[in-house]
Amino acid sequence: GAVVSQHPSRVICKSGTSVKIECRSLDFQATTMFWYRQFPKQSLMLMATSNEGSKATYEQGVEKDKFLINHASLTLSTLTVTSAHPEDSSFYICSARGTTNTIYFGEGSWLTVV
Amino acid sequence: DAKTTQPPSMDCAEGRAANLPCNHSTISGNEYVYWYRQIHSQGPQYIIHGLKNNETNEMASLIITEDRKSSTLILPHATLRDTAVYYCIVNSQGGNEKLTFGTGTRLTIIP
Numbered sequence: 279g280a281v282v283s284q285h286p287s288r289v290i291c292k293s294g295t296s297v298k299i300e301c302r303s304l305d306f307q308a309t310t311m312f313w314y315r316q317f318p319k320q321s322l323m324l325m326a327t328s329n330e331g332s333k334a335t336y337e338q339g340v341e342k343d344k345f346l347i348n349h350a351s352l353t354l355s356t357l358t359v360t361s362a363h364p365e366d367s368s369f370y371i372c373s374a375r376g377t378t379n380t381i382y383f384g385e386g387s388w389l390t391v392v
Numbered sequence: 393d394a395k396t397t398q399p400p401s402m403d404c405a406e407g408r409a410a411n412l413p414c415n416h417s418t419i420s421g422n423e424y425v426y427w428y429r430q431i432h433s434q435g436p437q438y439i440i441h442g443l444k445n446n447e448t449n450e451m452a453s454l455i456i457t458e459d460r461k462s463s464t465l466i467l468p469h470a471t472l473r474d475t476a477v478y479y480c481i482v483n484s485q486g487g488n489e490k491l492t493f494g495t496g497t498r499l500t501i502i503p
Binding site: 282284312314321322323324327369371373379380381382383384385386388 | 426428430433434435436437438441479483485490491492493494495496
């Protein structure tokens with residue numbers, strides 16, 4: 279199947295700073311990528327749909343100015359958590375639709391804000 | 393996306409077949425049934441998907457009822473590494489069609 283890679287896998291940042299998470303499709307081009315957030319013992323919650331070359335579409339209740347998404351190329355989307363606070367600590371996961379239309383997920387990125 | 397209903401948890405003995413049910417009574421004609429699983433602290437792993445015919449791959453089999461209102465994922469010989477949360481999702485495969493996750497079934501394989 280298609281491979282989606284995220285970096286970093288774990289990051290700790292200080293409250294008030296910004297942190298960027300990268301999502302790459304390694305062996306295919308992805309015009310659309312999706313960003314999810316998952317809190318402990320909960321299911322995945324879709325945050326936004328990232329479209330190459332255009333603005334991301336955010337789900338209701340997700341602050342677009344806090345969670346900046348950039349999809350500058352067909353293989354890379356980035357999520358920047360701006361002015362991070364402890365409540366933003368979570369597991370962030372990206373996914374992309376492969377050439378067979380199946381959606382594949384990255385390994386996830388653990389964010390801890392201290 | 394249409395909603396799906398899954399039991400919250402199941403146990404299965406190691407070496408036995410694990411049968412995970414899913415109800416999707418409001419599925420539309422162009423929606424596929426997808427199964428993913430999530431092992432603790434990892435991203436979801438694609439397992440299998442189907443439209444109306446039964447499907448089989450190296451990981452599992454997918455049985456879809458004739459009316460497409462329910463399906464069953466079968467892991468033929470469960471191992472301890474199959475312990476995970478299994479998600480059944482319906483999706484129409486369009487370019488921007490997103491996967492919406494329910495609560496899934498927590499499958500525990502017992503030695």
